[in-house]
Amino acid sequence: MKIAAHILVVDDDSQQRSDLAEMVESLGFQVATASDGEDALAKLISFPANVILTDLVMPRMDGVALLKVLAERGDRTPTIVLTGFGSVDQAISFVHDLKAFWFLEKPVQSGVMRTLLERALQQNQLIEETQRLNRQLSYSGVLDELTGDSPSMKEVFSVIQQVAPTTASVFISGESGTGKELVARAIHRLSPRNGGPFVAVNCAALPDTLVESELFGHEKGAFTGAFERRAGCFEQAHNGTLFLDEIGEMPIGTQAKLLRVIEESKVRRLGGRNDMPFAVRVLAATNRAPDEAIRNNRLREDLYYRLNVFHISLPPLRDRKQDIPSISAALVRDLSKKHGCRVTHLNPDVLQRLSALSWPGNVRELRNVIERAVIMAGEGEIRLGHLPGALGPVPRAVVAETVSDNVFQMPVGARMDQVEEAYLRLTLKYTNDNKTRAAEILGLSLRTLHNRLSSYSEERTRSAGAD
Numbered sequence: 001m002k003i004a005a006h007i008l009v010v011d012d013d014s015q016q017r018s019d020l021a022e023m024v025e026s027l028g029f030q031v032a033t034a035s036d037g038e039d040a041l042a043k044l045i046s047f048p049a050n051v052i053l054t055d056l057v058m059p060r061m062d063g064v065a066l067l068k069v070l071a072e073r074g075d076r077t078p079t080i081v082l083t084g085f086g087s088v089d090q091a092i093s094f095v096h097d098l099k100a101f102w103f104l105e106k107p108v109q110s111g112v113m114r115t116l117l118e119r120a121l122q123q124n125q126l127i128e129e130t131q132r133l134n135r136q137l138s139y140s141g142v143l144d145e146l147t148g149d150s151p152s153m154k155e156v157f158s159v160i161q162q163v164a165p166t167t168a169s170v171f172i173s174g175e176s177g178t179g180k181e182l183v184a185r186a187i188h189r190l191s192p193r194n195g196g197p198f199v200a201v202n203c204a205a206l207p208d209t210l211v212e213s214e215l216f217g218h219e220k221g222a223f224t225g226a227f228e229r230r231a232g233c234f235e236q237a238h239n240g241t242l243f244l245d246e247i248g249e250m251p252i253g254t255q256a257k258l259l260r261v262i263e264e265s266k267v268r269r270l271g272g273r274n275d276m277p278f279a280v281r282v283l284a285a286t287n288r289a290p291d292e293a294i295r296n297n298r299l300r301e302d303l304y305y306r307l308n309v310f311h312i313s314l315p316p317l318r319d320r321k322q323d324i325p326s327i328s329a330a331l332v333r334d335l336s337k338k339h340g341c342r343v344t345h346l347n348p349d350v351l352q353r354l355s356a357l358s359w360p361g362n363v364r365e366l367r368n369v370i371e372r373a374v375i376m377a378g379e380g381e382i383r384l385g386h387l388p389g390a391l392g393p394v395p396r397a398v399v400a401e402t403v404s405d406n407v408f409q410m411p412v413g414a415r416m417d418q419v420e421e422a423y424l425r426l427t428l429k430y431t432n433d434n435k436t437r438a439a440e441i442l443g444l445s446l447r448t449l450h451n452r453l454s455s456y457s458e459e460r461t462r463s464a465g466a467d
Contacts, residue, residue: 005121008047009033010040010054010066011082020053020082020108027114037061041069051101051120052079067100076127078120080104122195145182147330148323152315156183163310164190169262171307172285174314177364180285181245183312188241193281196240199233204249211254213270216261222271234267237280247307248286248293255300262306282307317359317366324355327363331370332382339371342379350382389432421456424449 007029011017014035021031032047034040036058043049052070056063063081070077078101092103101120104112146157163170164187172180181200188198206214213223217232233242244250250258261267262282266275284307286293293299317324328346336343346354350373359365369388376386424442431437439449 005050005117005124006030006032006048007117008040008043008049008052010035010037010052010058010063012036012055012058016055016106023108023110023113024053024117027110027117029117037063037066037069040066044075049077050124051117052077053082053104054079055082057084078123078127080116080120082106082108123192126190126192126194146179146186147327148320149326150315150320150323152320153323156312156314159310159312160186160190163187165192167192167281168309169281169307170283170310170312171290171304172283172312172314173290174285174287175316175362176287177362178314178316179363180287180314181243183314184241184243184245184283184285187283188243188281191241191281193240197237198241198243199237200243200245201233202245204246206250208251211250212257215254215258216267217269217272219269219271222269226271229269232267232269234261234278234280235276238278239280241281241283244282244284246286247284247303248288248299252297252300255303259300259303259306317362321355324366325351327366328354328370331367332374335367335371335374339375341374341377343374343377343382344380346373346382347384349384350387353384353387385430389430389434389437417459420452424452 007024009017009020009024009031010033011020012035017033017035021033025031032043032049034043037054038061040052040054041061054063054066061069067079067081070079081100081103083103084106101123102116104116146153148154148156160183170184170187172183174180184200185198188194201214203211213226213230213232215232215234217230217235218226220226220229247255264275265279266277268275286299288298290299290304290308294301294304328351332343332346335341354366354369361368370382372388373382373386377383424438427438427441428435431441435449436446439446442449444452
């Protein structure tokens, strides 16, 4: 069941206060009232207001003083100033100087009240989400779905927090798998457009013949196979955010048309006659170095500079290995929940192994490895044996009274060729018969490994024949 938002009405006139409260309540909101600023501050202790409606002129503490106190406290609850005839200019100055949300002239109309309250509530949700993510970031090095305490990621978080509340375009670069779409989604969720749609388009996955139809839409009959009208990505993302991933893979001719559409904020469907205005924030990304893509004629320079109002460069995982433990822990939590498992943590040996790898596929590759390990483990901790064969445990040749996953034991008196064969086959077991990986562990060439395996088989065949 949806919980109604809380509105605090502040007015010293009892009749007006009652009428306003009744109107707000009829619109489906929970209401509390206060007779002046001091009364409002007292009510806010127990009444969690999402929006405050306040008159300007009141005894004891007026609306201006109330706004100042709220600002000093760091209370960013959206406040709508109620003003009488002749004081509109004053109300506008309060909106500007004291950061009130907006103002309403008395007498207030119900329809106008509903619209303004709904917009103020959207603003309140954005404020609460921003504060939550900021707390999350300060406590644990996490921003939305991004994780990291390294200096490079802290810089990324800082730029996201600065640019998100604006409408500026952002260009995101980084190797495949570094999390470019996660950055785009974080910007969207922290922006004033977070109530609108987030539309992501992978330009590299679109055939050249369909890319313009996907972006701009088409009318029925615009081309062979266009059996019905289709809205393009700009229409779908209206009042929200459009994320163009791998924009450097878009045909150069289409990039020119895209630039015109972005600059004019109007789009015309293929086969259409009329331009349609839209309100969309555009974010773009590429896994290529932008200057290199421009030199190779893969990215138009004018389009790049139009989109590159802010630039966020994501570092590869190999350059921020100190983030691997926190990223892995977050992935374990999320993926364990996704697959209905009860995995709680990674064994220290596993973290050591993961931190030693170069991760050419970046966070996406790490996620795939963790996902498999979570499913393999099922519950408890992830151990080396749960990693894929090429990443699994390297056996240690030691003599011990007991045998475990990482212990190799042979009886005293065994011939050296028996010891060698046993150790080689144990290594193959731990690499899930990945001979290339086993050869690397043993310090052998792949050909030598195959030759020794063949010699062991031949020796057993001869021994069996002799028996």
